[in-house]
Amino acid sequence: xxxxxxxxxxxxxxxxxxxxxxxxxxxxxxxxxxxxxxxxxxxxxxxxxxxxxxxxxxxxxxxxxxxxxxxxxxxxxxxxxxxxxxxxxxxxxxxxxxxxxxxxxxxxxxxxxx
Amino acid sequence: xxxxxxxxxxxxxxxxxxxxxxxxxxxxxxxxxxxxxxxxxxxxxxxxxxxxxxxxxxxxxxxxxxxxxxxxxxxxxxxxxxxxxxxxxxxxxxxxxxxxxxxxxxxxxxxxxx
Numbered sequence: 001x002x003x004x005x006x007x008x009x010x011x012x013x014x015x016x017x018x019x020x021x022x023x024x025x026x027x028x029x030x031x032x033x034x035x036x037x038x039x040x041x042x043x044x045x046x047x048x049x050x051x052x053x054x055x056x057x058x059x060x061x062x063x064x065x066x067x068x069x070x071x072x073x074x075x076x077x078x079x080x081x082x083x084x085x086x087x088x089x090x091x092x093x094x095x096x097x098x099x100x101x102x103x104x105x106x107x108x109x110x111x112x113x114x
Numbered sequence: 115x116x117x118x119x120x121x122x123x124x125x126x127x128x129x130x131x132x133x134x135x136x137x138x139x140x141x142x143x144x145x146x147x148x149x150x151x152x153x154x155x156x157x158x159x160x161x162x163x164x165x166x167x168x169x170x171x172x173x174x175x176x177x178x179x180x181x182x183x184x185x186x187x188x189x190x191x192x193x194x195x196x197x198x199x200x201x202x203x204x205x206x207x208x209x210x211x212x213x214x215x216x217x218x219x220x221x222x223x224x225x226x227x228x
Contacts, residue, residue: 034216043118044157044205044219051215090157099170100145100214104157 002027004093006105013081014113021076021108023065023091032094033074034102035065039087047089050074061085083114116140118220120206126226127196135191135223137206146189147207147217148181150174157205163189196227 005024013019025031035047048059055067065076074091091105119138127133139146148160161171163181178200180192189208193200203224207217 032214032216036219041221043221044207046216046218049216092157094214094216100147100162100209100217101159101170101172102149102157102217103159104149106156 002093002095002098002103004091004103004105006089006091006108008108009106010109010111012111012113015083016080017112019076019078019081019085019110021089021091021110023074023076023105025072025074025091025093025103027072027093027095030096032096033065033067034092034094035059035063035074035076036090036092036104037087038090038107044090047076081110081112083112086110086112116218118206118208118218120204120220120223122223123221124224124226126228129198129227130195133193133196133225135193135204135206135225137189137191137220138187139189139206139208140210140218141187142210143208143218144211145169145209145214146181146183147209148191149205149207149219150202151205151222152199152202160191193225196225198227201225201227 003026007022033050036044037047050057050067058064088107090107092102121136146163151157161175162169203222205222206220
């Protein structure tokens with residue numbers, strides 16, 4: 001069965017630091033890739049998604065992610081984090097032949113210190 | 115911006131009782147989902163629902179669970195005879211009728227079985 005791994009469970013950064021959160025998946029076929037964010041007390045919100053084309057995708061709030069097919073990775077990046085980025089970040093995969101089901105990674109809790 | 119809404123935000127129930135978790139998906143969406151997240155674990159897919167029937171379900175979604183769209187706006191998850199291990203955050207999601215481009219999630223219902 002496919003799986004999604006987020007190796008960083010907790011990340012603490014100071015404001016203005018750069019962020020990179022890792023996401024790797026195990027699935028050999030074509031996949032759709034997503035990053036969701038959950039701010040404290042709020043719903044899961046879509047940050048960005050990749051379906052095809054340019055492997056560098058830009059999302060909301062200055063986030064971007066790069067799909068590297070050879071590494072089965074879809075890492076999330078932001079050049080300069082803000083305190084308001086404190087949240088939990090989830091990577092998710094939808095294999096093209098798996099209907100509309102999302103498989104999530106374990107999440108990464110990001111704390112940004114002011 | 116349209117949202118998926120879930121009620122209640124927190125439900126406490128005694129072991130063996132039945133609970134119904136309620137969701138109002140985004141109005142023009144046609145696909146509906148339930149996911150759950152046990153504390154400290156990954157967000158897991160439970161079931162997807164389309165055209166008044168289950169389209170996909172995971173191994174977790176056994177006979178204890180059922181879903182229903184009782185009217186044109188609500189989408190419910192019923193858990194019969196709850197167990198302690200059903201304690202989790204339950205997320206409802208919906209997607210529009212076009213090709214899958216990522217799901218829109220509600221804020222979740224925290225179910226505590228005591």
